[in-house]
Amino acid sequence: MIRVENLHFAYNGREVLRGIDLVFGEEILALVGPNGSGKTTLAKHLNGLLKPTRGRVLVDGMDTREHTVAELSRKVGYVFQNPEHMFFEETVFKEVAFGPKNLGLDDSEVEERVRWTLGAVGLEGFEERTPYSLSGGEKQRLAIACVLAMRPKYLILDEPTTGLDWKAERSVVETIKSLREDGHGILLITHDMDLVLELAERVVLLENGKKAFDGPVEEFFSLDLERHGLEMPELLVLAEKLGAGFVRSVEELAGRVRQ
Ligand code: ADP
Numbered sequence: 001m002i003r004v005e006n007l008h009f010a011y012n013g014r015e016v017l018r019g020i021d022l023v024f025g026e027e028i029l030a031l032v033g034p035n036g037s038g039k040t041t042l043a044k045h046l047n048g049l050l051k052p053t054r055g056r057v058l059v060d061g062m063d064t065r066e067h068t069v070a071e072l073s074r075k076v077g078y079v080f081q082n083p084e085h086m087f088f089e090e091t092v093f094k095e096v097a098f099g100p101k102n103l104g105l106d107d108s109e110v111e112e113r114v115r116w117t118l119g120a121v122g123l124e125g126f127e128e129r130t131p132y133s134l135s136g137g138e139k140q141r142l143a144i145a146c147v148l149a150m151r152p153k154y155l156i157l158d159e160p161t162t163g164l165d166w167k168a169e170r171s172v173v174e175t176i177k178s179l180r181e182d183g184h185g186i187l188l189i190t191h192d193m194d195l196v197l198e199l200a201e202r203v204v205l206l207e208n209g210k211k212a213f214d215g216p217v218e219e220f221f222s223l224d225l226e227r228h229g230l231e232m233p234e235l236l237v238l239a240e241k242l243g244a245g246f247v248r249s250v251e252e253l254a255g256r257v258r259q
Contacts, residue, residue, distance in 0.1 A: 001025045002046055002076070002154060002185070006055035009041055016041050018209040019055070024154070028176070028186045030196040030217070033206035034229050039189050042206065043156045046187065047076035060153070074103075077152035081159045083143030087131035092123065092142060095131050099150045117149045120182070121175050137168025141175055154185040161195060173198065197221065197233045197248055218246050 004022040008015060016038050024046075031039050044050040045057050048064040048071075057064045059075050080086065089095040096117055100110045118124050121141040126134070131142060140160055147155065157176065161169045176199055180186055190196060196203060196217065203220035205213035205228065212228065213220060225232050239247045244256040 001058075001060060003058040004042075004045070004055070005058070007042070007045060007052050007057060008054035009038075009045065009050060010053045011041075015053075016209050017045075020206075020209075020211060022204065022211070022214070024185060024187060026183060026185045027201045028180050028188060028199050030188045030190060030200035030203045031206065032190065032193075032196060032203060032230065033212070037206040038209045039206055040158065043078070043158065043187060043189055046154070046156060047078050048072040049078070073152065074150055075152055076154045076156065077147035077150055078156045079140075079143050079147050079158065079160065081162065084132070084139050086143060086146070087139075090130060091127065092118070092129050092131060092134075093127040095142060096145050096149050099146060103150070113149055113151075117145045120148060120178065121145045122171065135168060136164045137171040140164065140168070140172050144172075144175060144179075148179070152184075154187065155179065156187045156189070158189045159191070160188070161190070161192060193225070193231055194233045194235065197235060217248075221246065 002024040004020055007017050007020040009017040020042060031043065033039055041050065045052060045064065046059065048067060048069045051065050059072060062072065064072060087095055089098060093114055096114045097110050100113045105113065118126065121144050123138065123141055123145060126138070131139065134142060160176070161172050164172065176186060188199060200217045202215065203213065203217055204211060207228070213223060221232070221236055235247065235250065235253065239245065239253050242257055244253055247253045247256060
């Protein structure tokens with residue numbers, strides 16, 4: 001469980017998080033809100049990249065102020081936006097092996113972990129490829145693999161599908177679903193309301209450094225999203241026109257319409 005208690009944070013005296021309380025566990029939690037609302041700043045507190053100005057963050061009971069990022073990143077993996085900037089090895093295998101090697105695991109353990117991790121993100125067979133030769137979706141899944149190789153319980157994914165074409169986006173969505181099934185807690189930072197509808201179990205809306213909403217996904221989509229500067233997913237607009245109520249997939253909508 002990650003527990004955020006009365007979190008305040010200021011950059012150079014300017015407060016950008018203003019009293020956030022949040023409990024996050026084994027679930028897909030979408031963190032949404034306008035640019036500059038504090039999403040990244042909040043997420044960076046969860047693995048100790050930033051430390052609270054006031055309040056505290058507990059990761060499975062560990063106070064982030066008392067632990068290093070290296071310690072915390074074994075619990076909370078952070079997959080940054082634009083992952084290609086983080087690759088520096090010649091092969092996919094070496095890229096994923098880098099973290100486990102640094103943990104001091106022996107070669108056979110490292111190899112086993114790399115194979116398991118590449119399997120988990122659907123990149124088996126890519127071991128000898130150069131990271132730069134991968135497609136957008138493959139790069140995103142490699143970035144997830146690099147973080148996953150540290151076996152963190154929680155994953156933070158920052159705009160994981162931005163800039164991807166449909167097919168690549170599907171591959172990342174399927175990867176996220178299978179990570180959730182494997183018992184990971186996933187914090188998804190996104191602007192994409194279609195993605196929120198498809199994946200999230202719960203939504204936290206930040207506005208101006210404060211929580212404006214925290215609740216189940218269905219309740220989130222019953223808000224007047226336009227008032228919050230957000231767009232309703234097309235699927236829900238269509239479902240409403242058809243009088244079908246709340247649905248999460250095209251299949252579900254088709255089923256309702258047939259009834
Ligand atoms: P979001 O992820 O929701 O777009 P951020 O957490 O990136 O929001 O930013 C919240 C606020 O903090 C913004 O006003 C932003 O300009 C400011 N900010 C972000 N990073 C820094 C930084 N390194 N130094 C100073 N101000 C920052």
